[in-house]
Amino acid sequence: MSLRHAALGLLTFGPASGYDLLQTFNGSLANVWPATQSQLYGELGKLAEAGLVTVTEEGARRRKEYALTDAGLAELKHWLTDVEPTVLRRNDMLLRVFFLGVVDHEQGEEFLRKREGQAVEHQSELRATQEAIAPETADLAVYGRIALEWGLRYTEMQRQWAAWAQEELAKARK
Template sequence: MSLRMALLTLIAGQPRSGYDINREFDGVLMFVWHAKPTQVYPELKRLAADGLIREQDEGPRGRRPYEITQEGLRTLREWLTTTSADHSQRNETVLRTFALWTVEPAEAQAFLREELEYHRARLRGLRVLQKGLDLDRPADRAALLGLEAGVRRLEAAASWAEWALGVVATWPSTTAPEQDTG
C-alpha cells in the first residue's frame, strides 16, 4: 500500500487537515501503516497538484482541511478493485525472537513481557476507538472492519507472547559456568 492510498482513504471518509491525518497515523492506523509528518505533508501537496484532493477554506485553529475530488474517489476505487493487496510485511519483533537465543532467558522474558504489555495496551486503545464509532456513517462501518482486524491481530500477538514466555521459562542459561583455574 502506498502512502498516497492511505491518505486518499482517510480523506474520503471525511475532510481532514494534515494535523488530523498525522493524529490518525499515531492512533488508529498505527498498527496498519506508519507515516511521519515529513512524509504526509509533501504527499498531500502532490495529491492536490494531481487533482485528487483539494484544500477547503481555512477552518478552526487555522487548519486547512483537504477533501477528496471525484478523480481522487475514482483513483481510490480503482486501487480497491483492480489491484491485489500487498501481503509483504516487516516485523521487528519476530526478527528479534530469532535472536533471543543469544541472551539470558531472563532477558528474553523481559523482552517478551514488554511485547505482551505493548499488545495489551494497544488492544485497550483499539477497543475504545471501536466504542466511539458511529455505525450510521459508512466510513465508520468500514473502520469497524479495520479496527476488528487490528483487535484480532493484537489478541493473537498477546496470546503468542504469553505462550513464548512459558517456553522461554524452560530454557537453560546461556552462560557457561565459570571454570576454576586456581
C-alpha cells in the same frame, strides 16, 4: 505509495485542510498509517498537481481546503479493488526472537514477558476506543468496526503466543 491513498480516502468523508487531515492521521489512523505534517503537506501539493484533488477554498491563516476530484475518486477505487495489498514484512520484534539465543534464558523469558504485557496494554487501549465510538456505530461504520476487530484479534494473538512461547522456553530449559 499509500499515504497518497490514505489522503484520498479521508477526503471521501468530505473536504478538509492539511491540518484537518493531520488530526485524523494522528488519531484514528495512527495505528494503521501514521503520517507526519511535513510529509502530508508535500503529498497534498503533489496530489493537487496531479489533479486528484483541488483546492476548493482558501480560508483564514492561509488555510487551504482540499476536495476529491473525479480522477481522485477513480484512483482510490482502482487502488481498493485492483492493487494487491502488500503482505506484512519487517517485524522488528520477530527478528529479535530469531537471535534471542544469544542472550541467556532469563533475558529471553523477560523479553517474551514484556511482549505479553505490551499486547495486553495495547488491547485495552483498543477496547477503550471501541467503547468511545460504540454508540454511533450501530451500523454506520461497519468497516471501522471491522478494522478495530482486527486490532483486537491481533493483540489477543500476540498475547497468547507470548504466553505459549514462555512455556516452551521453560520446557526447553529442563
